[in-house]
Amino acid sequence: SSWWSHVEMGPPDPILGVTEAYKRDTNSKKMNLGVGAYRDDNGKPYVLNCVRKAEAMIASKKMDKEYLPIGGLADFTRASAELALGENSEAFKSGRYVTVQGISGTGSLRIGANFLQRFFKASRDVYLPKPSWGNHTPIFRDAGMQLQAYRYYDPKTCSLDFSGAMDDISKIPEKSIILLHACAHNPTGVDPRQEQWKELAAMVKKRNLLVYFDMAYQGFASGDINRDAWAVRYFIDQGINIVLSQSFAKNMGLYGERAGAFTVICSDAEEAKRVESQLKILIRPMYSNPPVNGARIASMILNTPDLRKEWLTEVKGMADRIIGMRTQLVSNLKKEGSSHNWQHITDQIGMFCFTGLKPEQVERLIKEFSVYMTKDGRISVAGVTSGNVGYLAHAIHQVTK
Amino acid sequence: MATSIFAAVPRAPPVAVFKLTADFREDGDSRKVNLGVGAYRTDEGQPWVLPVVKKVEQIIANDNSLNHEYLPILGLPEFRANASRIALGDDSPAIKEKRIGGIQSLGGTGALRIGAEFLRRWYNGNNNTATPVYISAPSWENHKSVFMDAGFKDIRTYQYWNAAKRGLDLQGLLNDLENAPEFSIFILHACAHNPTGTDPTPEQWKQIAAVMKRRCLFPFFDSAYQGFASGSLDKDAWAVRYFVSEGFELFCAQSFSKNFGLYNERVGNLTVVGKDADNVQRVLSQMEKIVRTTWSNPPSQGARIVATTLSSPELFDEWYGNVKTMADRVLLMRSELRSRLEALGTPGTWNHITEQIGMFSFTGLNPKQVEYMIKEKHIYLMASGRINMCGLTTKNLDYVAKSINEAVTKIQ
Numbered sequence: 001s002s003w004w005s006h007v008e009m010g011p012p013d014p015i016l017g018v019t020e021a022y023k024r025d026t027n028s029k030k031m032n033l034g035v036g037a038y039r040d041d042n043g044k045p046y047v048l049n050c051v052r053k054a055e056a057m058i059a060s061k062k063m064d065k066e067y068l069p070i071g072g073l074a075d076f077t078r079a080s081a082e083l084a085l086g087e088n089s090e091a092f093k094s095g096r097y098v099t100v101q102g103i104s105g106t107g108s109l110r111i112g113a114n115f116l117q118r119f120f121k122a123s124r125d126v127y128l129p130k131p132s133w134g135n136h137t138p139i140f141r142d143a144g145m146q147l148q149a150y151r152y153y154d155p156k157t158c159s160l161d162f163s164g165a166m167d168d169i170s171k172i173p174e175k176s177i178i179l180l181h182a183c184a185h186n187p188t189g190v191d192p193r194q195e196q197w198k199e200l201a202a203m204v205k206k207r208n209l210l211v212y213f214d215m216a217y218q219g220f221a222s223g224d225i226n227r228d229a230w231a232v233r234y235f236i237d238q239g240i241n242i243v244l245s246q247s248f249a250k251n252m253g254l255y256g257e258r259a260g261a262f263t264v265i266c267s268d269a270e271e272a273k274r275v276e277s278q279l280k281i282l283i284r285p286m287y288s289n290p291p292v293n294g295a296r297i298a299s300m301i302l303n304t305p306d307l308r309k310e311w312l313t314e315v316k317g318m319a320d321r322i323i324g325m326r327t328q329l330v331s332n333l334k335k336e337g338s339s340h341n342w343q344h345i346t347d348q349i350g351m352f353c354f355t356g357l358k359p360e361q362v363e364r365l366i367k368e369f370s371v372y373m374t375k376d377g378r379i380s381v382a383g384v385t386s387g388n389v390g391y392l393a394h395a396i397h398q399v400t401k
Numbered sequence: 402m403a404t405s406i407f408a409a410v411p412r413a414p415p416v417a418v419f420k421l422t423a424d425f426r427e428d429g430d431s432r433k434v435n436l437g438v439g440a441y442r443t444d445e446g447q448p449w450v451l452p453v454v455k456k457v458e459q460i461i462a463n464d465n466s467l468n469h470e471y472l473p474i475l476g477l478p479e480f481r482a483n484a485s486r487i488a489l490g491d492d493s494p495a496i497k498e499k500r501i502g503g504i505q506s507l508g509g510t511g512a513l514r515i516g517a518e519f520l521r522r523w524y525n526g527n528n529n530t531a532t533p534v535y536i537s538a539p540s541w542e543n544h545k546s547v548f549m550d551a552g553f554k555d556i557r558t559y560q561y562w563n564a565a566k567r568g569l570d571l572q573g574l575l576n577d578l579e580n581a582p583e584f585s586i587f588i589l590h591a592c593a594h595n596p597t598g599t600d601p602t603p604e605q606w607k608q609i610a611a612v613m614k615r616r617c618l619f620p621f622f623d624s625a626y627q628g629f630a631s632g633s634l635d636k637d638a639w640a641v642r643y644f645v646s647e648g649f650e651l652f653c654a655q656s657f658s659k660n661f662g663l664y665n666e667r668v669g670n671l672t673v674v675g676k677d678a679d680n681v682q683r684v685l686s687q688m689e690k691i692v693r694t695t696w697s698n699p700p701s702q703g704a705r706i707v708a709t710t711l712s713s714p715e716l717f718d719e720w721y722g723n724v725k726t727m728a729d730r731v732l733l734m735r736s737e738l739r740s741r742l743e744a745l746g747t748p749g750t751w752n753h754i755t756e757q758i759g760m761f762s763f764t765g766l767n768p769k770q771v772e773y774m775i776k777e778k779h780i781y782l783m784a785s786g787r788i789n790m791c792g793l794t795t796k797n798l799d800y801v802a803k804s805i806n807e808a809v810t811k812i813q
Contacts, residue, residue: 002676003619003650007523010686013474013693037470045468059462064448066440067664070416103507106697119410135693142694175406210406241405255471256701267405277413284416285546286514287507291700292665 015134015374022372030370031388033379036351037255038220038318041385046318048253050310054300063296068289070280072101072261076295079302080246080261083225084215086233095269098276099261100283101290104254105216105247106135108262112212112243113143114282115264115275120210122175129153129165129179131376133186133214136179150178153188158344158356160190166203174208182215182244183228184350187378191221191349197231201238211240216247221350223319225251225312241265248298250351251315257294322351325384332393340400353379361399369395417542418783425781433779434801436792439595439760440664441629441727444794451662451723453716457709467705472698474689476505476670480704483711484670488624488638488653495645499678502685504671504692505699509625509656510543512671516621516652517551518691519684524619525584530554533585535577537561539785541595544588544623559587562597567753567765569599571608578612584619591624591653592637593759596787600630600758606640610647620644625656630759632728634721650675657707659760660724666703731760734793741802748809762788770808778804 018034040046071077077099085092102108113126126140129152137147150172151164172178180200185191192200204211213232219225235242241264248259262279266272283289301307323346330342345353357365357377365371371392373379384392415423421437443449461467475481481503486496495501506512525532534548538558548556559581560573578587589609594600601609613620622644627637641653657668671688675681692698710716739754754762766774766786774780780801782788793801 002680003524004675004680004684006527007680007683007687009683010690013689045470047468051469055462059458062450065450065454065663065665066448067438067658070419103696103700106693107695110695120406122406135697138690139694142691249471254469256469256698258696258698258700264407266407271405271407271410274410274412275407277415278410280416281413281546282550284510285543285550286511286695287667288510288543289508289665289667291507291667291703293700293702 018372018374021366025370025372027370029388029391031372031383031392033371033373033383035380035383038250038253038351038382039385041321041387043383043385043387046253048311048314050301050307050314051253051297053310054297054304054307057300057304058296065292068101068292068295070283070289071276072290073292073295073299075303076259076299077101077261079299081263083302084218084229084232084244084246084263085236086226086229089233089236091236091265096266096272097263098266098272098279099263100276100279101295102245102260102262103287103290104249104258104260104294105214105245106139106260107258108245108247108260109136109139109214110143111262111279111282112245113140113145115279116177116210116243117144118282119278120177123173123177125173125176126212127169127172127176127178129181129185131187132179132181136214145177148172148176152185153190153354155356158190158354159347160192160196162192162196166199169200169203169207172207172209175210177210177212178204179212179214180231182213182218182232184217184221184352186216186350187352187376188354189348189350189352190354192231194230197234201235201240205238205240211235211242213242213244215244217250217350218246219251219312219315220319223316223323225315236265241267248294252298252301252311254294254297257297258291259294259298322381325381325389326353328386328389329384329393332390333397336393336397338397338400351380351382353381355379355396357396357400364399365395369398371395421781421783428779430779432800434781434792434797436780436782436788436801439659439789440791441659441662441760442791442794444730446792446794449662449727451720453710453719453723454662454706456719457706457716460709461705469701472505472701472704474692474698475685476503476699477701477704477708479712480708481505481670483708484655484657485672487634487711488627488641488655488672489645489674490635490638490642493642493645495674500675500681502673502681504673504685504688505704506654506669506671507667507696507699508658508669509623509654510547510669511667511696512654512656512669513544513547513623514551515688515691515695516654516671517548517553518695519688520586520619520621520652521552522691523684523687524586533557533582535559535581535585535587537588537590537594539596540588540590541623561594562599562763564765567750567763569601569605571601571605575608575612578609578616578618581616581618583617586619586621587613589620589622589640591622591627591641593626593630593761595625595759596761596783596785597763598757598759598761599763601640603639603643606643610644610649614647614649620649620651622651622653624653626659626759627655628660628721628724629728632725632732645674657703661707661710661720663703663706666706667700668703668707731790734790734798735762737795737798738793738802741798742805745802745806747802747806760789760791762790764788764805766805766808770812773808773812774804778807780804
């Protein structure tokens with residue numbers, strides 16, 4: 001008999017399941033709105049020009065393949081920190097931070113989760129917004145933490161339940177950990193306005209909470225890297241020493257290269273060194289040291305003025321296309337004669353949109369129109385093109401009229 | 402502001418092998434030699450990007466159909482299949498019977514960690530952190546940390562290196578196998594044992610396997626040097642394949658860091674061999690859950706290079722030639738060092754230098770002698786007396802041999 005007879009079959013991943021079903025569908029009009037990756041207006045993956053240029057530059061340097069340091073490529077981690085914090089940031093200039101390279105957003109979140117499990121003895125509780133990215137919960141759980149929630153999304157209005165959030169956060173026990181999406185909340189696309197961020201910062205300060213920012217869409221949300229990092233920078237300016245995970249999967253299209261970073265804002269540079277030494281102790285038995293390719297590309301882009309400028313233009317281009325599709329979807333729904341209020345589609349930001357569609361309506365969209373999305377009514381706007389937005393609006397109207 | 406929550410975080414000691422290289426870099430002495438960290442060096446003392454790797458990177462760069470999309474959670478399918486095939490052999494019955502699976506991982510370390518996490522969750526009950534894990538004495542120092550961080554509470558050593566006779570302590574090893582609690586996990590080095598360079602012979606592996614089968618012990622192979630050790634992929638995989646032929650279910654953590662020179666691309670594969678396809682499928686589905694919360698999906702560049710190489714007969718042959726180049730240079734340095742030590746009349750016996758295999762040699766130097774080598778001779782090696790043969794070149798052989806002779810003569 002086998003050692004593994006009692007091993008259960010793991011449940012299929014809900015999001016991957018959407019793509020599997022999409023692939024099997026033979027309808028020529030089919031749309032995959034489950035995919036969490038950017039697509040151009042032809043529905044194709046997009047390799048940024050600045051990425052291609054960076055790759056060519058890297059190839060010409062004929063570098064070796066020696067191990068990176070455990071904490072990653074220094075030029076990359078420094079540039080990542082500067083990108084998030086801003087070049088004028090006191091925390092950045094004083095060196096009272098540590099940034100280690102992580103395996104994209106997931107790997108960075110996991111390192112941070114493990115670090116808190118080991119060194120943040122005040123609490124085991126991590127408060128996530130309701131809803132949050134599906135993988136947040138198992139990441140923190142596998143790291144040994146417990147999950148709690150605070151109200152966030154209001155399904156009645158398809159927007160932020162700000163008073164609910166503030167109410168819940170005001171009751172979070174002191175020294176708990178609260179996770180916030182820096183911009184382009186996943187899965188809802190609902191972000192607080194700046195005034196609301198200010199109130200949130202005051203509240204978490206009052207409750208003495210440890211703030212964990214997840215920033216996976218800097219630049220990709222509004223098209224402006226500074227605007228998208230506003231909340232992160234504001235919190236730090238208010239004296240809140242946050243921890244932060246960054247991903248370059250979407251904003252540089254480096255998905256499979258796994259470029260990311262985990263940052264701890266510390267009291268001073270000395271503390272940062274101690275924290276760094278412990279992060280390395282966590283990383284070494286996980287994968288020893290990080291992969292070079294994505295970090296080299298990102299570093300080349302961030303640190304080469306011409307490439308950086310080109311990148312900012314390209315990331316704005318991606319964000320603008322998404323914003324354009326939101327606008328077109330709403331106007332097409334109006335043209336179809338829909339009487340519903342679809343304003344949330346253009347109010348929301350980033351790759352994802354919580355349409356407000358119910359599971360039965362989603363099922364009809366899949367079965368009758370071959371429009372694939374997750375059961376919670378989330379669509380990836382990246383999957384919408386000028387060629388199919390009309391069809392999408394038509395389908396949505398049919399199932400909601 | 403209140404005291405920082407991190408005020409009490411202590412400064413962790415640096416990882417010894419990297420500190421050694423850092424010290425080496427700062428050393429201004431022109432005679433300095435780095436025999437520390439385990440990476441291949443040419444006879445000019447330089448890192449070596451394999452010619453086949455350069456060629457394949459060019460092929461990849463010129464392929465406009467490629468992009469940077471996410472790989473599947475378990476990795477690039479062509480990589481996983483080819484990597485497992487390399488470990489188990491083209492004609493492996495386990496492959497024919499479809500009772501194997503591969504999980505692309507971040508280097509050998511990543512493969513070990515995913516395997517350890519799986520075993521902690523699913524082996525010998527559910528979430529049984531008490532299952533003893535046995536690691537050779539000595540072993541790669543990171544083995545213990547991997548299993549500890551995966552949650553195992555009872556990590557033990559099994560006898561392996563006999564310092565007096567500078568060889569394998571087979572009897573001690575067999576005794577520990579006999580006395581280990583049933584179902585214990587044993588980390589076995591597939592070839593080129595790190596740090597001793599001392600491997601069991603095929604006959605000795607047979608004895609080890611017999612005891613493990615009888616006592617229901619779980620074999621977890623660490624295969625970081627396949628091809629690199631002897632120059633032959635088959636020879637270096639003999640132990641793993643023997644265990645498979647004996648009907649074991651096992652894990653094999655593979656690294657392509659050394660044999661492909663892809664250190665910083667983090668290319669590894671965890672090969673799972675099970676009783677049948679159904680068991681393996683369920684195991685893979687649970688491996689996915691573990692991968693998803695660790696790194697979501699693995700990096701694509703290194704896996705593409707290896708997959709492209711292994712699936713083309715011409716590129717495969719070219720790779721094999723590159724691997725043999727590295728293995729042959731190491732073998733040459735071994736014989737050259739030994740002959741110089743013997744010619745100098747260096748006290749002690751030095752046949753172990755050529756009898757050991759792979760990148761490392763346990764010289765037998767004690768900590769005081771090692772200190773002498775570092776401080777007086779500016780030759781950097783681990784406190785255990787481990788040297789990386791790749792750090793030797795035709796230019797520094799004489800100096801190193803003379804220095805070892807001095808150290809052993811002057812210091813007891």
